[in-house]
Amino acid sequence: MFSQSFLCSDFSSLSKPPRFFSDSSSSAITTLSSTHFPPLSFRSSFASPRIKQLEGQRETRKNFPSFLCFSVDSTMSAWDGEDPRVRDIKTKIRVIPNFPKPGIMFQDITTLLLDPKAFKDTIDLFVERYKNRNISVVASIEARGFIFGPPIALAIGAKFVPLRKPRKLPGEVISEEYVLEYGKDCLEMHVGAVETGERALVVDDLVATGGTLSAAMNLLERAGAEVVECACVIELPDLKGRERLKGKPLFVLVESH
Amino acid sequence: MASDLPQGDDRIAKIASSIRVIPNFPKPGVMFQDITTLLLDPRAFRDTIDLFVERYKGQDISVVAGIEARGFIFGPPVALAIGAKFVPMRKPNKLPGEVISEEYTLEYGADVMEMHVGAVQAGERAIIMDDLIATGGTLCAAIKLLERVGVHVVECACVIELPELKGRDRLGDRPLDRTSCLEGIPGTAIEGFEPYVDGGRKRGPGAIDEVWCSTSPVSLESGQGDQGSALGAFGF
Numbered sequence: 001m002f003s004q005s006f007l008c009s010d011f012s013s014l015s016k017p018p019r020f021f022s023d024s025s026s027s028a029i030t031t032l033s034s035t036h037f038p039p040l041s042f043r044s045s046f047a048s049p050r051i052k053q054l055e056g057q058r059e060t061r062k063n064f065p066s067f068l069c070f071s072v073d074s075t076m077s078a079w080d081g082e083d084p085r086v087r088d089i090k091t092k093i094r095v096i097p098n099f100p101k102p103g104i105m106f107q108d109i110t111t112l113l114l115d116p117k118a119f120k121d122t123i124d125l126f127v128e129r130y131k132n133r134n135i136s137v138v139a140s141i142e143a144r145g146f147i148f149g150p151p152i153a154l155a156i157g158a159k160f161v162p163l164r165k166p167r168k169l170p171g172e173v174i175s176e177e178y179v180l181e182y183g184k185d186c187l188e189m190h191v192g193a194v195e196t197g198e199r200a201l202v203v204d205d206l207v208a209t210g211g212t213l214s215a216a217m218n219l220l221e222r223a224g225a226e227v228v229e230c231a232c233v234i235e236l237p238d239l240k241g242r243e244r245l246k247g248k249p250l251f252v253l254v255e256s257h
Numbered sequence: 258m259a260s261d262l263p264q265g266d267d268r269i270a271k272i273a274s275s276i277r278v279i280p281n282f283p284k285p286g287v288m289f290q291d292i293t294t295l296l297l298d299p300r301a302f303r304d305t306i307d308l309f310v311e312r313y314k315g316q317d318i319s320v321v322a323g324i325e326a327r328g329f330i331f332g333p334p335v336a337l338a339i340g341a342k343f344v345p346m347r348k349p350n351k352l353p354g355e356v357i358s359e360e361y362t363l364e365y366g367a368d369v370m371e372m373h374v375g376a377v378q379a380g381e382r383a384i385i386m387d388d389l390i391a392t393g394g395t396l397c398a399a400i401k402l403l404e405r406v407g408v409h410v411v412e413c414a415c416v417i418e419l420p421e422l423k424g425r426d427r428l429g430d431r432p433l434d435r436t437s438c439l440e441g442i443p444g445t446a447i448e449g450f451e452p453y454v455d456g457g458r459k460r461g462p463g464a465i466d467e468v469w470c471s472t473s474p475v476s477l478e479s480g481q482g483d484q485g486s487a488l489g490a491f492g493f
Contacts, residue, residue, distance in 0.1 A: 094354065096353040096354055099353040100350070100353070106353045108353050108354060110344075110345060110352065110354070110373055110376065113333070113336075113342060113343040113344070113345070114342040114343075114344070114376060115342070116336070116337070116340050116341060116342055119333075119336075119337060119342075119343065120337055123337060142326050143325055143326040143329055143347075143351075144329075146326055146327075146329035146330050147329050147333050147343070147345070148333075150296070150302075150330050150331075150333065150334055151333055151334045151337055153296075153299070153302070154299070154302060154303055154306060154334055157299050158299060159296060159297045159298070159299055159302075160296040160297075160302065160330070161293075161296070161297070162293060162296070162330070164326075167283070168326075169293065170279040170282040170283070170289045170291050171277065171279055171291060171293070190293055193293070193297060
């Protein structure tokens, strides 16, 4: 059960728990519905009893999305003593139940990106940690890693190296296969992107089982780089991804159980 | 005018020279413009972002939309620097929440672009960013998605344009900006790039008049942080 709900701002005045994307009377949906809209594709179902449904609340501030509400597990309150920026970042991450398949609680960072201050704080927290550590490479995993890696690279003066699914990178590549729950996948990096001895950071939005991070680390190490640390916005610690990183340190801002 | 920005010309030339061309990718006859080599040069990458930031800050732009996946590399740094939100535009079934979709045509077949419901509000001013504009199909789809929810698309901004594919014409009357322009002759490997001078005003008939160099010289003093970059003003 939830001991508290982390809400976006201005909800202290609400007298009842908000609901998230409920029925058509929700103000979040009807605000945007207009004659211009084709039927919306509504993929998420909210059958999970674990999730308290929160209603999108109309928000009068210009740049603030009206739909941005959710609740988080009470164990995240362990982070209450942390940097206040982290607490705010946590509140901006939206959880979508049963995506991409039933039983999965998807951590949606797109809502974090809609808050310029929270997005900047996210980047700042990484930059503060990694500047002046002689890191010359920031590598990120397609596609959400591409959102966080480049700003960090720019701020610390490192090169940015995209790690991609097969056949996306146009030049000569090295490939690393890794195991999925069912089957395998492959991650690629351009030959020549990193040089022997460079110090590298791997950045992604989230670490779950650690499979993709591990593949990323292998690619960099095969090219002769030294992986200094892996950095993610969110960790799902129950999936023990940390143990798959061959002893390399993992730094995250937010845990979600 | 580009000539009013002595630094501008120099930066564009270096950016253009850092872009690698890979012939016959993804299929024979295509000269693929590879921006990953630009990303390996921190100074060139920073200059690329700076050029966009200098253009868009102070323009009351609250939304930067980026098209998956290479648009995700250039959009967020620009959004962060100008204080705008970043909105990813994605292929189908990637965005987890409720979405609106726009179909667009490819050379063979069609594709679909999606955006989260609620990401933007009517009346917001937006720019759309991608690494490259070719036929303009994806940019067009992105424009339509944003306009459907009442957003004003101020400009489309790309690092590279392939002018012979006339993508600009598909944007209608919406302006397009790009930092460097490759005058590619299809099927020929380009050794060096010739960035457009004079703001690209020597474009062919029917081309949209570019706004790129029509503004007064950018005052870098407001944007210059410790690192001498527009990004520096925002703590980067």
